Amino acid sequence: xxxxxxxxxxxxxxxxxxxxxxxxxxxxxxxxxxxxxxxxxxxxxxxxxxxxxxxxxxxxxxxxxxxxxxxxxxxxxxxxxxxxxxxxxxxxxxxxxxxxxxxxxxxxxxxxxxxxxxxxxxxxxxxxxxxxxxxxxxxxxxxxxxxxxxxxxxxxxxxxxxxxxxxxxxxxxxxxxxxxxxxxxxxxxxxxxxxxxxxxxxxxxxxxxxxxxxxxxxxxxxxxxxxxxxxxxxxxxxxxxxxxxxxxxxxxxxxxxxxxxxxxxxxxxxxxxxxxxxxxxxxxxxxxxxxxxxxxxxxxxxxxxxxxxxxxxxxxxxxxxxxxxxxxxxxxxxxxxxxxxxxxxxxxxxxxxxxxxxxxxxxxxxxxxxxx
Numbered sequence: 221x222x223x224x225x226x227x228x229x230x231x232x233x234x235x236x237x238x239x240x241x242x243x244x245x246x247x248x249x250x251x252x253x254x255x256x257x258x259x260x261x262x263x264x265x266x267x268x269x270x271x272x273x274x275x276x277x278x279x280x281x282x283x284x285x286x287x288x289x290x291x292x293x294x295x296x297x298x299x300x301x302x303x304x305x306x307x308x309x310x311x312x313x314x315x316x317x318x319x320x321x322x323x324x325x326x327x328x329x330x331x332x333x334x335x336x337x338x339x340x341x342x343x344x345x346x347x348x349x350x351x352x353x354x355x356x357x358x359x360x361x362x363x364x365x366x367x368x369x370x371x372x373x374x375x376x377x378x379x380x381x382x383x384x385x386x387x388x389x390x391x392x393x394x395x396x397x398x399x400x401x402x403x404x405x406x407x408x409x410x411x412x413x414x415x416x417x418x419x420x421x422x423x424x425x426x427x428x429x430x431x432x433x434x435x436x437x438x439x440x441x442x443x444x445x446x447x448x449x450x451x452x453x454x455x456x457x458x459x460x461x462x463x464x465x466x467x468x469x470x471x472x473x474x475x476x477x478x479x480x481x482x483x484x485x486x487x488x489x490x491x492x493x494x495x496x497x498x499x500x501x502x503x504x505x506x507x508x509x510x511x512x513x514x515x516x517x518x519x520x521x522x523x524x525x526x527x528x529x530x531x532x533x534x535x536x537x538x539x540x541x542x543x544x545x546x547x548x549x550x551x552x553x554x555x556x557x558x559x560x561x562x563x564x565x566x567x568x569x570x571x572x573x574x575x576x577x578x579x580x581x582x583x584x585x586x587x588x589x590x591x592x
Contacts, residue, residue: 222540224533224547225564228273230524231448231485233317233396236268238540239560240488240526241275242550243321243399243453245292247353247360247579252281252294254303259310260586266316270558270590274546275316276399276453276488277307279323282386284335286407288325288365290355291579295320295386301393308394319397319451320390322383322441326407327368327416328352328461334366341375342368343410343417343424348462350405353578360579373421376433379407380440387441387450397449397485400437404494405461408434409454412471415464427474435478447483451523455490456512457502466503473515480519487516488526488548495550498530513543533563558590567591 225237249255265271281287281294294300304320311318327342330352334340342348351362371379383400390398402408410416411433417424423432442450455463456472465471476487491509493500501507513525527539528548536547553559555572562569576584 224536224540225560228524228545230274230546231397231450232446233274233485235273235317236315237273237560238546239272239274239563240528240546240548241265241272241553242488242528242548243276243278243401244550244554245278245289246577246585247289247291247355248581248585249293250291252284252287252292253300254293254307256306257582257586258293259306262307262318263310263314264557264586264590265553265559266311266314266318267558268315270561271314271316272553272560273317275311275318276548277318277320277395279321279401280386282322282324282382285341286324286382287333288329288340288406289353290333290360295322295389295393296382301389304393304395312394317396319399319449320393320395321399321401321453322386322390323401324379324382324407326410328365328406329368330354330363331366340366340368341371342407343370343419345370346416346418348405348416350461355579358579370419373423376423379433380436383437384440384444387444391445391449397451398441398445399451399453399486399488400441401453402434403453403455403490404458405463408437409463412475413463413465416462427471430471431475431478434475438479438482438484442482442484448485450482450484451486451488451526452479452484453488453490455494457492457500457507458490458494459500459502460494464502468502468507469511473512476512476516476521477519480516480521484521484523486524486526486546487521488528491527491529494529510543533566554584555588557588561591565591
C-alpha cells in the first residue's frame with residue numbers, strides 16, 4: 221500500500237516523500253524582493269525526512285501589474301532572480317525540491333499596488349467582492365479591492381509573455397520547476413468562470429473560450445522550460461475571492477482534458493472551499509472529483525495528482541489508496557517545519573500564531589520549535 225512517506229517521481233523531480241507544502245502568502249518581501257529570512261523559512265521545511273518532499277513557493281507576481289497584496293515577492297526582473305537564489309540554495313542544501321508558484325491576481329488588487337495607481341485588470345470590469353492586504357508602517361490592513369478594467373484582446377499576448385518570462389526567470393533563480401496559479405479567483409480562474417468573465421470575444425462565452433487563456437499560458441510555459449518542470453493549481457468549486465460559476469463540472473473536466481496532451485509534471489487540486497469546508501458546492505450538485513481525475517487520466521494525463529484542503533494523516537493515506545499521488549498541506553507547515561516527521565510519528569502539532577500570518581519578521585515565521 222502506498223504511504224504518504226514513500227518516494228515518488230514527479231516530472232523530472234525525484235521526491236523523498238509524497239507530502240507537498242502548499243503555497244502560503246506571508247507578506248515578508250518588501251518591494252517585491254525575497255529576503256534572507258525567506259531562505260531560512262523555506263530551508264527549515266525542506267529536509268527530506270522531516271519536511272516536504274516538494275515545496276511550492278508562496279505565490280509570486282509575474283509582473284508589477286500582477287501584484288495584488290503588499291510585500292509579496294516578484295519574479296519579473298534580474299534583481300528578483302538574484303534575490304531568490306539564496307532561497308533555492310537553502311532548499312537544495314537541505315536536500316529538498318522547490319517549485320515557484322506563478323501568480324497574476326487580476327482584479328484582486330488595489331490601485332495603491334498597481335503601476336502608476338492604475339486600475340487592476342480583469343476579464344471584465346466586474347469588481348471582486350473580496351479584500352486584499354495593504355501594509356503601511358508595518359501594520360497589515362484588509363481593504364476592499366479596487367474596480368478593475370477589462371483587458372483588451374491586444375493585451376493578452378503580453379500577459380502570456382509575462383508568464384513565459386517568469387517561468388524562465390524561475391529556472392534561472394534555481395527553482396526545480398513552476399506551478400501556475402490557476403485557482404482561488406485570480407486572473408486565470410477569473411477567465412474560466414462565468415461569474416467574472418462576461419466577454420463576448422474569443423475569450424468569453426463558451427467553456428472553450430473561457431478556458432483559452434489558461435491553455436495558452438500553459439502551452440507557453442511548457443514550451444519555455446519543458447512540461448516535466450510545470451504544474452498547475454486548480455480549485456473547481458472554491459468561492460475564494462468571489463470565484464463563481466454555476467456549472468463547474470463540465471468546465472473543469474474540459475480544462476484537464478485539454479491539458480492532458482501537454483504531459484504536465486503535476487496538477488494540484490483544491491477540494492472544496494480553500495481553507496474551508498471540503499464539501500462546499502457551487503451549482504446544483506456536489507463536484508465529482510473522481511470523475512474529474514478520471515477525465516484527466518482517460519485523456520492521457522500522466523502527471524502527479526496532488527490533492528489539497530483539510531487533510532490529516534488518515535484522510536491523506538486514504539486518498540493515496542483511492543488514486544491521488546501526493547497530498548499538500550498548507551497552514552500546518554506554518555507552525556511545523558518538521559510536519560512530515562510529526563505526521564509519521566503521530567506527534568502533536570504546534571499551534572500557529574495567526575497574528576503573524578501576514579507581514580512581520582521572524583516571529584511566527586522562523587521561530588517555531590521542531591522535535592528533538
